[in-house]
Amino acid sequence: MALIESVPNFSCTGETLEAIVALFQKHEGITVLDFSSDEDHNRSVVTVIGAPDPLSDAVFEAIKLAADTIDLREHKGAHPRMGATDVVPFIPIAGATMDDCIELSRRLGERVGRELGIPVFLYEKSASSPERSNLAVIRKGQFEGMAEKMRGGFAADFGPDTPHVSAGVTAIGARKPLLAFNVNLGTADLSVADRIAKKIRFLGGGLRYVKAMGVLLENRGITQVSMNLTDYEQSSLYQVVETIRFEAARYGVSVIGSELIGLAPMQAILDAAAYYLQLETFSAGQIIESHLLPGKGGDAI
Amino acid sequence: MALIESVPNFSCTGETLEAIVALFQKHEGITVLDFSSDEDHNRSVVTVIGAPDPLSDAVFEAIKLAADTIDLREHKGAHPRMGATDVVPFIPIAGATMDDCIELSRRLGERVGRELGIPVFLYEKSASSPERSNLAVIRKGQFEGMAEKMRGGFAADFGPDTPHVSAGVTAIGARKPLLAFNVNLGTADLSVADRIAKKIRFLGGGLRYVKAMGVLLENRGITQVSMNLTDYEQSSLYQVVETIRFEAARYGVSVIGSELIGLAPMQAILDAAAYYLQLETFSAGQIIESHLLPGKGGDAI
Numbered sequence: 001m002a003l004i005e006s007v008p009n010f011s012c013t014g015e016t017l018e019a020i021v022a023l024f025q026k027h028e029g030i031t032v033l034d035f036s037s038d039e040d041h042n043r044s045v046v047t048v049i050g051a052p053d054p055l056s057d058a059v060f061e062a063i064k065l066a067a068d069t070i071d072l073r074e075h076k077g078a079h080p081r082m083g084a085t086d087v088v089p090f091i092p093i094a095g096a097t098m099d100d101c102i103e104l105s106r107r108l109g110e111r112v113g114r115e116l117g118i119p120v121f122l123y124e125k126s127a128s129s130p131e132r133s134n135l136a137v138i139r140k141g142q143f144e145g146m147a148e149k150m151r152g153g154f155a156a157d158f159g160p161d162t163p164h165v166s167a168g169v170t171a172i173g174a175r176k177p178l179l180a181f182n183v184n185l186g187t188a189d190l191s192v193a194d195r196i197a198k199k200i201r202f203l204g205g206g207l208r209y210v211k212a213m214g215v216l217l218e219n220r221g222i223t224q225v226s227m228n229l230t231d232y233e234q235s236s237l238y239q240v241v242e243t244i245r246f247e248a249a250r251y252g253v254s255v256i257g258s259e260l261i262g263l264a265p266m267q268a269i270l271d272a273a274a275y276y277l278q279l280e281t282f283s284a285g286q287i288i289e290s291h292l293l294p295g296k297g298g299d300a301i
Numbered sequence: 302m303a304l305i306e307s308v309p310n311f312s313c314t315g316e317t318l319e320a321i322v323a324l325f326q327k328h329e330g331i332t333v334l335d336f337s338s339d340e341d342h343n344r345s346v347v348t349v350i351g352a353p354d355p356l357s358d359a360v361f362e363a364i365k366l367a368a369d370t371i372d373l374r375e376h377k378g379a380h381p382r383m384g385a386t387d388v389v390p391f392i393p394i395a396g397a398t399m400d401d402c403i404e405l406s407r408r409l410g411e412r413v414g415r416e417l418g419i420p421v422f423l424y425e426k427s428a429s430s431p432e433r434s435n436l437a438v439i440r441k442g443q444f445e446g447m448a449e450k451m452r453g454g455f456a457a458d459f460g461p462d463t464p465h466v467s468a469g470v471t472a473i474g475a476r477k478p479l480l481a482f483n484v485n486l487g488t489a490d491l492s493v494a495d496r497i498a499k500k501i502r503f504l505g506g507g508l509r510y511v512k513a514m515g516v517l518l519e520n521r522g523i524t525q526v527s528m529n530l531t532d533y534e535q536s537s538l539y540q541v542v543e544t545i546r547f548e549a550a551r552y553g554v555s556v557i558g559s560e561l562i563g564l565a566p567m568q569a570i571l572d573a574a575a576y577y578l579q580l581e582t583f584s585a586g587q588i589i590e591s592h593l594l595p596g597k598g599g600d601a602i
Contacts, residue, residue, distance in 0.1 A: 288394055
C-alpha cells in the first residue's frame with residue numbers, strides 16, 4: 001500500500017488548530033505524526049500520513065474546517081499567507097511515487113475548487129508552469145493582493161477566478177521529503193562555519209540539494225552548519241557529512257557531532273549506514289519492521 | 302504495543318510446513334516474515350512476529366499441529382532434532398524486553414506441557430540452570446535417546462517426565478536477535494580472512510558477541526569474514542566493520558564490501574548510521590515509519 005505524507009499549513013493557532021488536529025486523529029486510516037504552532041506567525045503546521053484516498057479525504061475536510069472557521073480579513077501574523085489553508089504539500093514516503101503525489105494534489109485541488117469555491121494553485125512538482133514551482137511566486141501579494149493579481153492574469157489551476165472572500169486561495173503540490181540536518185564544528189569561529197556552509201550549498205557551487213548557513217551556538221561555545229536537504233536521495237546525508245569533514249580539515253577543525261531535527265524517512269538513514277558499512281546489496285525489506293508497515297505484512301495490520 | 306519475533310523450527314518439510322505456515326498466516330495479529338526448508342535436514346524454519354498474546358496462541362497451535370502430524374519415530378534427517386517442534390526462540394523486537402520474552406516462553410512451555418503432554422525444556426535466557434542455556438546440552442541424545450536421558454535425572458521444566466511418544470520434547474526460550482553479517486576482503490588469500498576472523502571473534506580475544514570464520518568466495522576471487530552477531534546492541538555493526546578494517550590494514554588489504562543476510566531489526570542499522578554521522582541525539586522515533594508500526598500510530602493501525 002502507498003504511504004503519503006502531508007504537511008498542511010493553516011493560518012491559525014489555538015482552538016482552531018485543536019479542531020483540525022482532532023479531525024485528523026478521528027479520521028480512519030490517518031496517523032498524526034506531529035503538529036506545532038507559532039503565535040507570532042499566527043500559523044500552524046500539521047504532519048499527517050496515510051494512504052492516498054483517506055489522506056485526500058482528511059485533508060479536504062481540514063481545508064473545509066479551516067475555511068469555515070478562519071476569516072483572513074481579520075488575520076494578522078508575521079508569516080506571509082494567502083489562505084486559511086495556506087499550502088498543502090504531498091510527499092511520497094513508501095510504496096508511492098512522486099507521480100502518485102502529483103495526481104493526488106491535482107485531484108484534491110480540483111475538489112477544493114469545485115466544492116469549496118477556493119481557488120487552488122498547483123506548486124512544486126505539481127506546478128503547471130516552471131515559475132509556479134516556486135511557492136514564493138504564487139504567494140506574492142498575499143491574501144490582500146490576490147484578487148488584483150488574479151484579475152491581472154494569474155489564473156488559478158482550479159476553482160473560481162477570484163479568491164474566496166474569507167479563506168483566500170490555497171497552494172497544493174507534491175514535493176520530496178525535506179531533512180533538517182545540522183553538523184557541529186569544534187570551533188567557536190563563526191566565519192569558519194559560514195565559509196563551510198557557503199562551500200557545501202548549491203548556491204556556492206556545492207551539493208545540488210543542500211541549503212546551508214553558519215550558526216553560532218553560544219551556550220556550547222561552538223558553531224554549526226545548519227542545513228536543509230531538499231532531496232536526500234540525490235544529496236545524501238553521508239555526502240554532506242564527508243564534504244563538511246574535508247572542508248573543515250582545511251581549518252584544522254573537526255566535526256564534533258550532528259543532529260537530525262524532526263522526522264526523516266527510514267531510507268535516508270539506511271542509505272547512510274549502507275554507505276559506511278559498504279553494504280553491497282541491501283534493501284529496506286531486510287528491516288524486520290518494514291514488514292509491519294500498513295499493507296506490507298499479513299493480517300496483523 | 303510489544304512486538305516479539307519467534308523462529309520455531311519444525312522437523313518436517315513439504316505439506317506439513319505448508320499447513321503450519323497457513324496456520325500462522327490465518328492467525329489474526331501474526332505476520333509471517335519468512336519461512337524456509339531443507340530437505341536433507343528434513344527441517345523447516347518459520348519466522349513470525351506479533352504481540353505476545355496472539356504470538357503465544359499461534360505458536361501453541363503450530364506446536365499442536367506439528368505434534369498431530371509428525372511422527373519422529375519415522376523421521377530421518379541430517380540435522381540433530383528431539384521434537385516435532387524442535388526449538389522455539391522468542392526475540393524482543395520493539396517495545397518488549399528480554400524479560401517479556403522469558404515470561405512468554407515460560408507461559409507457553411507450561412501450556413504445551415499441560416495441554417499437549419509434551420515435555421518442555423527452557424533454554425537460552427529462559428534456562429532454569431546455566432548449563433541449559435546451551436541448546437546443544439538439551440538436545441544431546443536427540444529424540445531416540447531422550448527417554449533414557451530424562452529417566453537419568455534430566456527433568457523437563459514443564460510437562461510429563463517422559464517424551465511424547467511421537468512428538469518427542471521441545472526447547473522453548475528467549476534470546477536476542479541474531480545478525481548474519483559478512484565482510485568482503487580485497488584478497489584471494491584465505492589465510493588473511495582466517496587470521497582476521499580469529500582476531501575479531503570472542504574465542505580469539507575479540508568482540509564478545511561475534512562468531513567469525515574465513516571463507517573463500519571462489520567465483521569472485523575474494524575472501525570473506527563470515528559472522529554471526531549474537532548481540533548487536535553490545536557488539537555493533539560499526540565496531541565489526543572498523544575492527545576488520547584495522548586488522549586488514551596490517552596485511553595491506555581493504556574492506557571491499559559487506560552483506561547483511563536475511564532480516565535485521567531497524568535499530569541495528571540506525572546505530573551504525575548514528576555512529577558514522579556522529580548524531581549526538583537520535584531516536585527511532587525520528588523515523589517516520591516508526592510511527593506506523595502496530596500500536597505506535599493513531600487509528601490507522
